[in-house]
Amino acid sequence: MVSSQWFFMLKNNNNGIAFHEVFTIHMAGKFVESVTPSSKLGGETAKVYLFKKKMGITYQNAVSFLLAHKYISLLPFLILSFLFLVIASIQFYLPRIVYISFMMLVFFFVLLLVLIYREKVRFDSDDIKSDKRNVFIIISSKIKKALEYLNKSANDVEKILSRSERSKLFAISFLVWILYPVKIYLVATALGFEVGLLIAIIATYSAYLVSMLPISPGGLGTFEGTMASIFMINQLSLAEGMAIALLARSATFLFPLILSAICTTYLVKIDGLSIFSKDDYIRTH
16 A cells, blocks of 8 residues: 555656556565664665666655655654544553654654745855865755755655645555554454453554664564553553564564565566665765
8 A cells, every 4th residue: 555655656747667666666665674773764765766766767856755755654643643642641651752752753744844845945055165174064065955955855745746646645544554553453352362442552553653763673672562561551461462562563574574575686686776786885975
């Protein structure tokens, strides 16, 4: 479903790319995300690079698509997380890290909104003197160039999708996030544990919030620990909570990891693309 969102955006903007190519690149990005402690950043960066290589578009255009998709995917998650965190705060005690993670994600999303919807800002590079001896001036120049780049990409976001098209993609994102706790609930039921659906929802969104922090590859450890601690609210033991988390992760992390590794191998060995390009590394350094 997430790949279909990317495919719709790319196809809608007259870019000739097949669905299986979008799916393969999306899964390759998931592979990078799963094996590096960079949370979503590493995977999304890989997608930008691969879409640029595959489609021949500029990095500017690829970043525009990325910003559009982040907006579409994050807003439903924030709405659902906020709703159930409020409910959880009234009935239960949640670890403080869950609220910290939520506030950090909100902060990131607000920055994304400001970047997309503010009026076009002109960054005057002439304000910075090209004195190579001043480290502060060099750093400031780099930051301004980065802001100029992001600003140009953000200005193209609204051109990518109309309001009705965004509504359709929002609906897909809501469905994706709603299905996550359903999977956790089914796992708990399969193991014979009596877990309420509300607890399953709160445990799922809390675990995903904490796992988005760039602490470990794919949120390993932080996801399972958070989920197990939330299930202890439902009178389960730590071992029982970990059993649910580990079995769920085998379906939602290990299986996709194997599939994404296959897709990455296909891109590198068969399709001729590389996530780590020596030429690009030399050029950027």
